[in-house]
Amino acid sequence: MSEISIRHLRYFRALAQHGHFGRAAEECSVSQPALSIQVKQFEEILGVQLVERGGRGTRLTPLGVATAERIQAILRAVDELSNYVRSGQSTFSGELRIGAISTVAPYLLPTVVKNIAHHYPGLKVRPREGITQKLVADLLGADLDAALMALPEPEPSLTSVELLTEEFVLVRPFEDQGKPVPDARMLREMELLLLAEGHCFRDQALSFCGPNPRSLMVGSSLSTLVQMVGAGIGVTLIPRMAVPLETRSADVSIARLPAPQPTRTIGLVWRKSNPLSQQLLEISKIVLDGSSRST
Numbered sequence: 001m002s003e004i005s006i007r008h009l010r011y012f013r014a015l016a017q018h019g020h021f022g023r024a025a026e027e028c029s030v031s032q033p034a035l036s037i038q039v040k041q042f043e044e045i046l047g048v049q050l051v052e053r054g055g056r057g058t059r060l061t062p063l064g065v066a067t068a069e070r071i072q073a074i075l076r077a078v079d080e081l082s083n084y085v086r087s088g089q090s091t092f093s094g095e096l097r098i099g100a101i102s103t104v105a106p107y108l109l110p111t112v113v114k115n116i117a118h119h120y121p122g123l124k125v126r127p128r129e130g131i132t133q134k135l136v137a138d139l140l141g142a143d144l145d146a147a148l149m150a151l152p153e154p155e156p157s158l159t160s161v162e163l164l165t166e167e168f169v170l171v172r173p174f175e176d177q178g179k180p181v182p183d184a185r186m187l188r189e190m191e192l193l194l195l196a197e198g199h200c201f202r203d204q205a206l207s208f209c210g211p212n213p214r215s216l217m218v219g220s221s222l223s224t225l226v227q228m229v230g231a232g233i234g235v236t237l238i239p240r241m242a243v244p245l246e247t248r249s250a251d252v253s254i255a256r257l258p259a260p261q262p263t264r265t266i267g268l269v270w271r272k273s274n275p276l277s278q279q280l281l282e283i284s285k286i287v288l289d290g291s292s293r294s295t
Helices: 006-018 021-028 032-046 062-087 105-119 132-140 200-209 222-230 240-246 277-294
Strands: 051-054 057-060 094-101 123-130 146-150 158-173 191-195 215-219 235-239 252-256 263-271
Touching (some): 006 032, 006 062, 021 032, 057 062, 094 132, 105 123, 105 277, 132 263, 146 200, 146 277, 158 240, 158 277, 191 200, 191 222, 200 235, 215 222, 222 235, 222 252, 235 240, 263 277
Parallel strands (some): 094 123, 191 235
Antiparallel strands (some): 146 263, 158 235, 158 252, 158 263
């Protein structure tokens, strides 16, 4: 009889999280048939049905839901054990799973990954982009070692190192260059483009402009918002670090907002219980160096 493997657990957890074989396979970097075979084998080993398969999609059985919860705890313990062993090694090696919110990842993460690889040649960096809610869940579930996100960290079981504080700037059509810069009250009366719900940058921007602006248009990325402004549709706010990349191909103008200017603080966040905390403190110094060069 076959035995349960860590692969079985990781594949089933991915399926439980995504509710979709294709997306679960993508996260695990395997083909969909390969993941499906492993999940089926897992069910056969246990002698129970964990997944309902049908034309309307995939869902877990009640037993599958309970099993996924137990698996989450098991894999967290496995990852913590692995990190405990690594923490006692003289050279930091293995994998570093680092996430970043989508309004940081394109502008800071490439430099950070490059700098980490330079300082730790034996360390393989596994970057991941996502919204704050998903990154926090992955940190708490030991699916991530650390993440670059806006502070303060939203969970008491997480800790952080502050990396940088940056201001938001106003992006408006190029023909508006030289016009008076609107304040928060005036922005509420304009066509304001913001990210969709779930992005912390959206909430930060609304905290400056105030709730319920007159006209709120939603985009999926900062790049989309800037391009829409370049096409003459409204105005938007973006973080300072995004300016060089997002405005190089858009016919827009950039303006500093009047005081008090909206800002955000970005930090490196990880679990307080992570045995690699000392190593992550060292990593934060490398990230800080990379962020100072990129902003």
